[in-house]
Amino acid sequence: GENVEQHPSTLSVQEGDSAVIKCTYSDSASNYFPWYKQELGKRPQLIIDIRSNVGEKKDQRIAVTLNKTAKHFSLHITETQPEDSAVYFCAASIIQGAQKLVFGQGTRLTINP
Amino acid sequence: DVKVTQSSRYLVKRTGEKVFLECVQDMDHENMFWYRQDPGLGLRLIYFSYDVKMKEKGDIPEGYSVSREKKERFSLILESASTNQTSMYLCASSWGSGDGYTFGSGTRLTVV
Numbered sequence: 651g652e653n654v655e656q657h658p659s660t661l662s663v664q665e666g667d668s669a670v671i672k673c674t675y676s677d678s679a680s681n682y683f684p685w686y687k688q689e690l691g692k693r694p695q696l697i698i699d700i701r702s703n704v705g706e707k708k709d710q711r712i713a714v715t716l717n718k719t720a721k722h723f724s725l726h727i728t729e730t731q732p733e734d735s736a737v738y739f740c741a742a743s744i745i746q747g748a749q750k751l752v753f754g755q756g757t758r759l760t761i762n763p
Numbered sequence: 764d765v766k767v768t769q770s771s772r773y774l775v776k777r778t779g780e781k782v783f784l785e786c787v788q789d790m791d792h793e794n795m796f797w798y799r800q801d802p803g804l805g806l807r808l809i810y811f812s813y814d815v816k817m818k819e820k821g822d823i824p825e826g827y828s829v830s831r832e833k834k835e836r837f838s839l840i841l842e843s844a845s846t847n848q849t850s851m852y853l854c855a856s857s858w859g860s861g862d863g864y865t866f867g868s869g870t871r872l873t874v875v
Contacts, residue, residue: 651822659803684863693853694806696863739805748794748813749857750821751864753806 656754673740786854795837
């Protein structure tokens with residue numbers, strides 16, 4: 651089955667710097683890759699996603715890149731702000747009756763003022 | 764806005780009790796999911812359902828069962844709660860293929 655590995659598990663950056671979180675997946679049939687942000691005590695929320703026919707997608711300060719050949723995708727956050735502090739999860743989709751998501755282990759991002 | 768509502772935010776149950784976790788979504792989503800979230804392990808899929816009365820095992824179904832009698836409601840059942848089922852439980856729903864999930868707020872279950 652699909653396996654998603656996420657690195658690093660913790661990341662600390664200075665406010666204003668960039669942060670990069672990387673994920674790899676194993677199933678070449680996966681075609682949808684969302685990223686979720688979970689603030690302390692809150693539900694995970696979708697922040698950006700990318701489909702397998704696209705190599706890069708950007709939304710203001712966040713961007714996601716996908717390398718299908720290498721089976722890895724990354725989240726890039728530029729000009730980080732204190733409110734970016736959260737746990738971030740990547741996921742890859744597989745079809746088994748329904749489309750289901752397999753999640754990475756999560757990255758705790760801390761923005762230092 | 765899609766709403767996914769989990770009936771309890773916090774629960775404390777005793778070992779051996781039968782536990783019901785309820786999840787309701789209000790946007791006619793076909794798919795519903797139950798995950799558990801543990802530090803360092805991410806979100807792991809317990810069960811999911813893509814239609815009323817349909818259910819499929821996820822990656823860690825042991826000790827759990829589910830029920831989906833109506834499209835909007837998906838229940839997770841712990842047949843005999845054990846301490847290793849202490850965790851955060853997240854319900855999610857989605858349309859068909861190619862869409863992200865909307866999550867509920869989670870139920871933090873403690874089994875003592």
